[in-house]
Amino acid sequence: EAQVTQNPRYLITVTGKKLTVTCSQNMNHEYMSWYRQDPGLGLRQIYYSMNVEVTDKGDVPEGYKVSRKEKRNFPLILESPSPNQTSLYFCASSSPRTMNTEAFFGQGTRLTVV
Amino acid sequence: QKEVEQDPGPLSVPEGAIVSLNCTYSNSAFQYFMWYRQYSRKGPELLMYTYSSGNKEDGRFTAQVDKSSKYISLFIRDSQPSDSATYLCANTGGFKTIFGAGTRLFVKA
Helix, strand or coil: CCCEEEECCEEEECCCCCEEEEEEECCCCCEEEEEEEECCCEEEEEEEEEECCEEEECCCCCCCEECCCCCCECCEEECCCCHHHCEEEEEEEECHHHCCCCCEECCCEEEEEC | CCCEEECCCCEEEECCCCEEEEEEECCCCCCEEEEEEECCCCCCEEEEEEECCEEEEECCEEEEEECCCCEEEEEECCCCHHHCEEEEEEEECCCCEEECCCEEEEEEC
């Protein structure tokens, strides 16, 4: 079954404690992306990756890091989380063959930073 | 001004109604327009996409793009309670994708 898997689904952490949200896809997609979803603001792109070792900033990259060492994995790293990073996070993957019009999303990670 | 503007609703309609969901966009360089549906506690799923201007129909759903007015529309015919969800419009030029805030739709049985 084609899927994007994020872990964990829920996370409560304290300010400043480094955390990583993992994302893995099994569709051999070149393109992966991270979004955060906030009420009234919709989905905003944090970082995206066109392929292994190729990443670029989206609209809201401050406070986040990513890496793409393998095609299937695209972890999101918060080095020093702050309360304003409390949000619902989604990882997505897609193929350039569809011009990235069909993105497959994970189930989401609800992060609370206290 | 946000690059993709969408009325958040909520929009409540009776079963069987025709639903019209709308967005405006500002980046003319992005030629692909998508509609995603998101059920509660789930990730968004692609409903359909269009390239440039024109209409595209898929069952009860019709997507329409008017590039002269920078307007994107999704029409749902014979709406069903199972259509109750948040609908997100999006615009992409390839790598970067901009989403609207989403419109919450409730279809009452």
